[in-house]
Amino acid sequence: MHEDPDExxxxxxxxxxxxxxxxxxxxxxxxxxxxxxxxxxxxxxxxVGFGLLFLRLGPDGRVFVAMPGWLPLAVLxxxxxxxxxxxxxxxxxxxxxxxxxxxxxxLRYGVSWAAGFASVVVIASRFSDRLPDxxxxxxxxxxxxxxxxxxxxxxxxxxxxxxxxxxxxxxxxVNIGGFLAGPGWHSLATSLAGGGGMLVAGFVEWLRWRRGxx
Amino acid sequence: xxxxxNRTAPPAPDRELDPVIHAQARLRVMVALSVLREGDRLAFxxxxxxxxxxxxxxxxxxxxxxxxxxxxxVKTHQxxxxxxxxxxxxxxxxxxxxxxxxxxxxxSLAEEK
Numbered sequence: 001m002h003e004d005p006d007e008x009x010x011x012x013x014x015x016x017x018x019x020x021x022x023x024x025x026x027x028x029x030x031x032x033x034x035x036x037x038x039x040x041x042x043x044x045x046x047x048v049g050f051g052l053l054f055l056r057l058g059p060d061g062r063v064f065v066a067m068p069g070w071l072p073l074a075v076l077x078x079x080x081x082x083x084x085x086x087x088x089x090x091x092x093x094x095x096x097x098x099x100x101x102x103x104x105x106x107l108r109y110g111v112s113w114a115a116g117f118a119s120v121v122v123i124a125s126r127f128s129d130r131l132p133d134x135x136x137x138x139x140x141x142x143x144x145x146x147x148x149x150x151x152x153x154x155x156x157x158x159x160x161x162x163x164x165x166x167x168x169x170x171x172x173x174v175n176i177g178g179f180l181a182g183p184g185w186h187s188l189a190t191s192l193a194g195g196g197g198m199l200v201a202g203f204v205e206w207l208r209w210r211r212g213x214x
Numbered sequence: 215x216x217x218x219x220n221r222t223a224p225p226a227p228d229r230e231l232d233p234v235i236h237a238q239a240r241l242r243v244m245v246a247l248s249v250l251r252e253g254d255r256l257a258f259x260x261x262x263x264x265x266x267x268x269x270x271x272x273x274x275x276x277x278x279x280x281x282x283x284x285x286x287x288v289k290t291h292q293x294x295x296x297x298x299x300x301x302x303x304x305x306x307x308x309x310x311x312x313x314x315x316x317x318x319x320x321x322s323l324a325e326e327k
Contacts, residue, residue, distance in 0.1 A: 005238065006237060006238055006239035006271065006275065007237045007239070008237065009231075009236045009238070010236075010241070013317050013320040013321040014321060016231075016236075016241070016317045017314075017317050017318065017321060019238075019242070019245075020317070023242050023245040023246065024245050024249060027245060027264060028249055030264050031249055031250070096260065097256060097259065097260035098250070098254055098255070098260075099254065099255050099256075099257070099299055100251075100253045100254035100301070101251055101252070102251050102253075
């Protein structure tokens with residue numbers, strides 16, 4: 001019994017502290033989803049999807065690259081669905097077998113996204129038939145990106161994440177700026193600044209996550 | 215905060231490290247559970263997987279931590295499947311904070327010498 005390695009105390013205070021820090025970092029990584037999986041798929045979806053939208057439906061009706069009209073939106077939707085699946089699975093894996101306050105928070109936060117987009121769909125649908133195409137795209141993407149920006153800021157309040165707060169603020173600014181600039185420009189801003197912002201946030205959060213400092 | 219929080223005196227460097235925590239396996243259990251947010255509990259199999267311990271071994275150490283009042287083990291049902299959920303008690307959280315503070319104090323004392 002005396003030789004039970006489990007009962008052995010760490011040899012020194014240094015070793016104890018090292019053990020605590022290593023175990024804490026490993027546990028943090030285990031319990032927090034990999035930020036590359038939570039941010040990067042969304043960043044890619046925006047970068048590519050809104051990028052194509054800009055190239056096909058540019059400012060003042062310009063077409064920078066000829067392609068079927070349905071293609072940009074189809075690509076955007078497929079990439080958004082893929083991002084939803086990838087980030088959802090990784091968050092569910094990190095949170096599995098955890099019960100209590102954070103599962104309630106996560107559930108309600110998930111509901112807030114559904115609520116936001118349900119509202120966007122209902123509001124934007126009503127105007128879709130009455131507006132010219134470029135304005136329809138602007139309406140849908142302006143409302144959707146607004147919801148994303150606000151919910152990132154709200155998420156930052158729940159999880160006390162400075163990076164998430166910065167990202168939500170940035171997306172909101174980019175959205176307002178792009179919207180004021182008008183159709184076409186909004187797609188470009190969302191693609192480069194919005195999608196790019198998500199990629200940067202994913203990278204910054206990943207650096208923290210890797211060290212177990214989330 | 216509660217009275218317990220007020221009793222957390224600054225760690226005296228000459229104080230003994232809490233023997234319940236100061237054992238490799240139980241320290242690892244305490245660290246893993248301390249990462250959970252207050253009010254959260256973790257299911258037994260996930261904790262076991264995180265720590266790479268056998269079920270029997272983990273149970274033994276959890277019982278010791280439970281006897282000390284540091285850990286709460288709740289048996290519940292997830293649908294029809296029985297589930298065991300584990301979390302730190304407030305007392306356990308404080309004991310772990312105190313333990314860590316004492317280790318750090320010992321370390322800085324050693325550096326001063």
